[in-house]
Amino acid sequence: MKRIYFNEVATRDGFQIEPEFIATDTKVALVDAISECGYAKVEVTSFTSPRAISMLRDAEEVMGRIRRVPGVEYTVLVPNLRGAERALEARADELNLVMSTSETHNLANLRMPREKSFAALADVVRMVDGRTPVNVSLSTCFGCPMEGAVAQDEVLRWAGRFAALGVRGLTICDTTGMAHPAQVGRMVAALQQVFAGLQLTLHFHNTRGMGLANVLAAVQGGIARFDGSLGGLGGCPYAPGASGNISSEDAIHMLDAMGYDTGIDIGKLLAVARRMPEIVGHEVPGQVAKAGRITDLHPAPASVAQLQKEFSA
Numbered sequence: 001m002k003r004i005y006f007n008e009v010a011t012r013d014g015f016q017i018e019p020e021f022i023a024t025d026t027k028v029a030l031v032d033a034i035s036e037c038g039y040a041k042v043e044v045t046s047f048t049s050p051r052a053i054s055m056l057r058d059a060e061e062v063m064g065r066i067r068r069v070p071g072v073e074y075t076v077l078v079p080n081l082r083g084a085e086r087a088l089e090a091r092a093d094e095l096n097l098v099m100s101t102s103e104t105h106n107l108a109n110l111r112m113p114r115e116k117s118f119a120a121l122a123d124v125v126r127m128v129d130g131r132t133p134v135n136v137s138l139s140t141c142f143g144c145p146m147e148g149a150v151a152q153d154e155v156l157r158w159a160g161r162f163a164a165l166g167v168r169g170l171t172i173c174d175t176t177g178m179a180h181p182a183q184v185g186r187m188v189a190a191l192q193q194v195f196a197g198l199q200l201t202l203h204f205h206n207t208r209g210m211g212l213a214n215v216l217a218a219v220q221g222g223i224a225r226f227d228g229s230l231g232g233l234g235g236c237p238y239a240p241g242a243s244g245n246i247s248s249e250d251a252i253h254m255l256d257a258m259g260y261d262t263g264i265d266i267g268k269l270l271a272v273a274r275r276m277p278e279i280v281g282h283e284v285p286g287q288v289a290k291a292g293r294i295t296d297l298h299p300a301p302a303s304v305a306q307l308q309k310e311f312s313a
């Protein structure tokens with residue numbers, strides 16, 4: 001049974017686009033519940049400017065109060081040196097640096113050209129100096145909602161520049177759900193060929209209903225690490241038309257049904273997923289939490305028992 005590793009991003013990517021502030025207590029309780037499900041990693045929060053992402057302005061407090069379960073890595077999103085210093089101070093297990101492969105999205109999201117982001121993030125890698133593992137999330141790798149197509153070679157070029165700095169992993173993000181399975185197949189083949197020594201993670205949004213098809217294409221192409229968000233919440237507030245990540249529970253349920261080892265206790269996972277509508281105050285897109293697992297059967301109607309009696313007579 002092939003092992004698949006999940007990183008839960010509900011309290012970061014999931015919450016950052018929500019309009020109503022979610023209480024710090026609620027965030028801490030949610031991360032603690034997530035920690036009991038069997039995830040490999042949890043992206044707890046981001047150390048971004050509180051003006052840019054007001055929802056996550058309580059990052060220090062959340063990191064300080066969560067209960068850390070051995071074997072689970074607690075990672076945080078970091079856009080610059082100031083964020084990296086805050087993340088180290090908060091004892092994050094990993095720094096997840098972020099920049100976009102699209103110049104327009106980088107300017108919208110991080111307020112600087114890509115070259116300036118890269119220089120700042122290279123400074124972060126040098127400052128961290130191997131004390132904490134570094135991952136880099138590259139946004140808009142399968143298309144930019146403002147520029148359109150992003151060439152696969154452009155993604156490989158930025159990935160290569162970070163690989164040369166000695167980062168541990170790369171997350172290839174489909175920020176606004178523009179990827180399709182054939183494109184994913186080509187991308188993961190190239191990535192694994194060039195970056196065989198790195199942890200490679202795929203991050204999909206289900207904006208156009210292709211999320212799980214893309215997960216499947218990536219798994220069948222050899223990828224073993226995915227980001228997902230409980231309930232299918234999420235989106236970048238600085239990417240027009242952004243919507244939810246793939247629902248973690250839907251993706252994990254699918255892979256489990258297919259015989260992959262996700263390490264996740266699906267009963268516990270669904271119990272947590274079913275709390276999401278109350279936490280955010282609205283319906284969420286995830287489907288398995290509503291429908292139940294494929295093994296959750298319904299009683300047959302009384303008419304069936306009657307018909308069974310008639311036909312066996």
Ligand code: COA
Nearest residue numbers: 046047048049050052053079080082083109110111236237
């Ligand atoms: N943590 C806390 N505060 C920060 C910070 C950080 N990581 N980075 C910058 N700031 C503060 C500065 O101290 C400054 O505060 P002041 O005005 O009170 O002095 C203010 O933010 C502006 O700093 P500046 O360096 O000019 O940043 P900016 O306004 O150009 O914004 C980013 C750049 C990257 C910090 C900001 O765009 C950001 O945090 N973006 C994150 C976007 C995001 O997370 N998107 C979703 C995920 S893909």
Ligand code: ZN
Nearest residue numbers: 013175235236
């Ligand atoms: Zn995302």
